[in-house]
Amino acid sequence: MNCIIPGKNIKVFARAIHSLAKIGEELYIEPLENGFAFKTVNSSRSAFGLFLFDPRFFDKYHRPSDNETTFQNDENESPRCKIAMSSCLNIFKSVATIEKTVEKCKISLNMKDDRLVFKMYCRHGIVKTHNLAFIECESLKAVFNSDNCENCLIAPSKMLCEAVIHFQNNQEEVTLVVSSEKISFKNYFEEYDSTKQMITEVKLHLDEFNACDIGINTEITFCLKELRAILSFVEVTNLPVKINFDTPGKPMSYLISSEGMLEATFVLATLAGDNCSNSQVPPSARQSTSQNKTRASCSNKNLNGDESILVEWDDMTMAEVEEMSLVEACASRSQCPAAPKPQPVSKRQQKTVSNGRNQSKMHNRLDKTPDSDEDTNSPVIAVQPCINLLAPNIDTDDEEKQNSDVRKEEEEEEDDIIPGTPPSKKFKSLFFGNSQASEASQKAAPVVLAADTDEDD
Amino acid sequence: MLFVFIIRMNGRWRCWKLPTRMALSTKHADDDSQYVLVAKMDNVRNLANILKAVHFKEIATIFASDLGLKITVEDFKCVQANAFIQSAVFHEYIITEEQITFKINLNVLIECLTIFGTSSLSGVLTSLKMCYKGYGHHLILMLEEDGVLTDCSIKTMEPDEVLDFDFCSTNVVNKIIMKSECLREAFSELDMTSNVLEFLLSPDPPHFRLSTFGNAGRAHSDFPKDSDMIESFHCTSTQVNRYKISLLKPSVKALSISSRVSIRMDNRGFLSLQYMIKNEDGQVCFVEFYCVPDEEEEEEQD
Structure with a gap:
């Protein structure tokens, strides 16, 4: 592999890296025939970003198969690897001045030392070389059409x-x-409290868009952080964004393309059905209906044959669905000042829920084993796993951090004894929900449960 | 009429007098003789900026001689910074002894020198008169801006022995003088997960290389000797030495305000970085750093 980014394109490339760095912590690099792919996925796997740079984007673009003399040991296949995002970001740190200082950037693979080499040829003849350690891995793909x-x-x-x-x-x-x-954007609150939160709605005219093709009226909720990451790139490059989306719970995609230069694809998970529809309804209003609603929406989706949501809900055992809805009902009751507080009951429920969440987290980790990419249609972006022994280690670290955060949250919740407070991040727990399927199918689950490092924290 | 404010701040007495322009000239004209050192300067920022460049430890040793002031700051007995302010930078510089040495709290000194603020936007200059009566006395600072006067009196301390790096120009093996700009850039991009920064100086390519060994891997910057950033290149043999980044980091302050830098390495691998700093009046001051190399054994212990 050997490619050279000319000085005039270095800024766009740096912006792309910065944009991906806002999403994930690892950068997947894959030289393909139709271009050089840089990908990332966030730690909860609810967002995926891909930049595919056209061979014409580069001054020179060689994949290993084209250059057999230099890469004899690796001629059959193009290398796929991932590197730490922070180390790559460090190379392209100064976006503002990079265009002025760097004349060209050469990316190559040093097979002898197993290093990915970024060579920056700067003005005044200064050459900066970064040899980055990488991990070989399988291709990362978002299963999304x-x-x-x-x-x-x-x-x-x-x-x-x-x-x-x-x-x-x-x-x-x-x-x-x-x-x-x-068409409008509005902020979404999990628990809307009219005394503390402000609703912002930005209405947009249809004719402000370059094109609108709306098949069904819908409301989809997604993370703003990733949208900001995408916009940080398009803001500078000034390219139009094509947004494809469907019903709540199904992934949405953002496509940015510049003819003969690059093509960027971002896939974001959206919040599953029922949560969206009543996003701005105060809890007191939701109170009476929420229990039935959860079930109703569940069966509804089944009837509609809406596969992605089906998987989502199928994964949860019915008991859990009940639990969830119970908790939700409790939550709304507790928020309504007039309602009596059923303290002892809700405390117990609180515990069961947090247990359930822990399990789902563990399964999410388990999910990373090679044979577990069964539920590709869930809101979680299905990612083809990495078959490298090192990879799960790194992932575990992230997850552990997350887990410990969640635990902290849970502990706080339990300490405060706010009766029936639902899991603070239902959004995430929904994503993790999909891995419940593996719980039923995989006998190995209890073993993993025992080995969970969570308890050590 | 004279307003006098006396304020105790951080354990030191400070006194403001208004209006004082006249008071300054009449009061001090006659009793300068009691001081062993009197130095005056129109723009106190010229002094404050240089002091800030070596301000990585609290305590500094000040040497005054006919040539000017030398301010020495040391850390870990491994790194030493010297700031030189020639007597010509002062518009009046009187010293009655051959050499005066005292230690002083640099935090306090800089704080006093910048008591009227550090902004250069106002266009108003702060003038300084610095007096020292001799061993055991306080260092007296009189600062005036726009008719407002501050008197500061800072305790001095018994001087200690400072490190002698014995860095002799005859032992210098390799020497490069370059513009600070590109070194500044290279320093700002250093991989801070690395413990050490490796300097390679060589008469053969890559001539001058800075390397780091961080978590993410190796990174190095090469500066060819024919680069227009390099003004002078005198390397006689290849030297590769590693220095702790934590020791070199304090020199970044000086680097950031300097216009040229001289990099020298002697036969023992000691590193000298000399920064040429132009002050606001176009006069040249120097700040130099000495650093000892990191030994291989030490690194294994890490």
Whole structure:
């Protein structure tokens, strides 16, 4: 592998790396015949980003198979590897000045020392070489087909950036509401409290978009952080964004392409059905219906044959669904000041729920074993696993961090004894929910449970 | 009429007098003779900026002689910074003894020198008069800005022996003088997960190489000798030495305000970095850093 990025393109490349760094902690690198792919996936696997740089983007683009003399030991296959995002980011740290200082950048693979080499040829004849350790891994793919999507928007980058700027920095999720009359972004709250939170809705005219193809009216909720990551790239490159999406719970995709230069694809998970529809309804209003609603939506989806949601809910045992809905009911009751607080009961429930969540986390880890990519249609972006012994270790670290965070949250929750408070991050627990399927099918589950490092924390 | 404010701040007495322009000239004209050192300067930032460049430890040793002031700061007995302020930088510099040495708290000294603020935007200059009566006395600073006067009195301390790196120009094996700009850039991009920074100086390519060995892997920057950033290149033999990044880091402050840097390595592998710093009046001051190399055994212990 050997490619050279010319100075005029270095800034775009650096921006792409920065954008991916906002999503994931590892950078997957894959030289393909139709271009050089840089990919990442976030730690909860709810977001995936891919930049495919066209061979014409480079001054020179050689895959190993084209260059057999130099890479005799690796002529049959193009190398796929991943590197730590932070180390790559360090190379392209100064985006503002990189265009002025770097004349060209050469990326090559040093098979002798097993290093990925970034060589920056700067002005004044200065050469900076970065030899990065990498981990060989399988290809990373998001199983997603944008052709089946009902809705498609093509938006100018400037408009999207201006729309998103109105949301506060700590806003985690936003809802995109589309109908044939209007399109709007609004902030999403898991628990809406009219005394503390402010609803922001940014309405957009249909004619502000380059194209609108709306098959079904829908409201989808997704993480703002990843959208911001995408926009950080398009803001500078000024390229229009094509957004494909469907019903809540199904992934949405963002496509950015520049003819003969690059093609970027981002896939984001969206929040599953019932949560979205009543996003702005105060809990007290939800109280009476929530229990039935959960079940109703569950069966509804079954009837519709909506596969992705089916998988989602199928994974949970019925008992768990009940548990969830119970907790939700409790939550809404506890938030309503008039309602009596059923303390002892809810405390017990609290515990069962947190146990359930822990299990799902563990299974998520278990999911990374090679034979577990069965449920490819869930809102979680199915990622083809890495078959490297080192890889799970690294992943475990992230997960452990996350787990310990979650645990902390749980402990706090338990300490405070807020009766029936639902899991603070239902969004995430929904994603992890999909791995419950493996619980039923895999006998090995209890063994993993015992080995969980969580208890050591 | 004279307003006097006396304020005790951080354990030191400070006094503000208003208006004082006249008071300054009449009061001090006659009793300068009691001081062994009197130095005046129109723009106190010229002094403050240089002191900040070596400000990586609290305590500094100040040497005053006919030539000017030398401020020495040391750390871990491994790194030493010297700031030189020639007597010409002061518009009046009177010293009655051959050499005066005292230790002083550099935090306090810099704080006092910048008591009117550090902004250069206002266009108003702060003038300084610095006096020292001799061994055992306080260092007296009088700062004036726009008719407002501050008197500061800072305790001095018994001087200790400072390290003698015995860095002699005859023992220098390799020497490079280059513009600070590109070294500044290289330093800012250093992989800080690395413990050491390796300097390679050689008459053969790659001539001058800086390497780090961090978590992510090796990284190095090469500066060819014919680069227009390199002004002088005198390397006689290849030397590769490693220095602790934590020891070199303090020199970044000086690097950031310097215009040229001289990199020298002697036969023992000791490193000298000399920074040429132009002050606001176009005068040249020097700040130099000495650093000992990292021994191989030490590194294994890490």
